[in-house]
Amino acid sequence: MTNRHPPVGDFATDFDHTDPAWVADPYPIWDDLRQRCPVAHSDRYGGTWLPVTHDLVSEVAYDHEHFTSRSVVVSERRPGPDDLPAPIGVSPPISSDPPYHGLVRRMLLPAFTPRPIAALEPFTRELCRELLEGTEGRASFDAAVDYAQHIPVRVIVRFLGFPQEDADMFRSIIRLVLEEVDLPPEEREERFTEVDAYMDAQIEDHIAHPRDDLTSFLIDAEIGGQKLPVEQIRGTMVLLMIAGIDTTWSAIGASLWHLAQHPEDRRRLAAEPSLMDTAVEELLRAYAPVTMARLVATDFDFHGHPFKEGDWLLLPFPAANRDPAAFENPGLVQLDRARNRHAAFGLGRHRCLGSNLARMELRVALQEWLARYPDFELADPAAVSWSAGQVRGPRALPVTILQSGR
């Protein structure tokens, strides 16, 4: 994407998570800030803070007194008087604070435990095989565009009970909502309105024709004996769609990017299938896609920094996962890393609701890929491009197939 902001001089005092240097490779930036700050500040987006150690990231994640989740995507636009106020927020429960957050979360959690997620595995495996089938005979193709990006979108579309043919449309909407955060507010507003209209049509259709899917589950759901207001159903559906697609696409793509450059790792993983569980956790640690955000809820002193109500705070779980104080050799990917308390899915009450779903998709996507293509490499390292914003993953990933299995 084109950057609409001036280039960053010093990330300690002027960082921007859409800056090309951050987008290309944020790890050296975080390593440097961890030494120098470790809480950076920027006047961009109306004032934003950035803690980069595991300890500080945890502290913020567990602190619901000084921080609110009312908005979790840093952009030029803060929640205004027309948005659902705290503790609900625009897309509950990710945008909610306790105690309301807990009510919504308890309502949703049963749909995301290992059992219902396991029920989606055969569909996911079949989908991965079908996508790989489509690359048959091509010496070179884009692993992000032709493979990784299709998996989570089609799985979540099935989970929500939307028509599979709408999957393509979702991908473009999500890119606009999540990545193009520096667009003018009016233009973003317009996009959100389109998404709402689509969701409303789906809700009406599901009310008329109830079925066994996540949308009907939300329509039937009750909190304190009350059905959810339609804007809350819509907000939660938008959340599940957005949170479930870009993130997992990024994790699958980043994992393939790693394997494409590390022949010893891909051969080991292909030869030792039992390594897959620790490998998935390690790839999630090293390439955690999601940086969350909070708004400062009240003026207070945070380790000597004057936090003001309404300031943004980026919560970089990927930086916490690279902190040498929390992980041995954090820059090194060790597929058999046995001790791994990584925070790829966040920490505390807002732990990613879909973590079981994401893990299943990543595992199945890698298993099926390696069964079909045990040996592959980057076709052109310079052609790899990464998403900007709070979800990091490869958006162009041309690979060359060296060996085809099956």
Added chain:
Amino acid sequence: MTHTTFRVHVDPDKCQGHNRCYSVSPDLFELDELGMSSEIGTGLVPGGLVSLARLAVENCPEHAISLTELSELSELSELSELTEAEVQP
């Protein structure tokens, strides 16, 4: 008893349902309908599962799991009785 006995415990106030312990050692942990974890039974760890219990501890992002060495005889016999009682039909 010559070998050391361990008890594993999930702090329900800290568990956020990452399900790492359940994934690493499903013989020691169970999930409720919300996906929150707790130790199975009294949490007494069978000899062969101690390393798996340790792995569960070391993979919990919330530091919610504790593994305690049971050294006091009274504590041990109490737990053994409970375990035996549980296996009765």
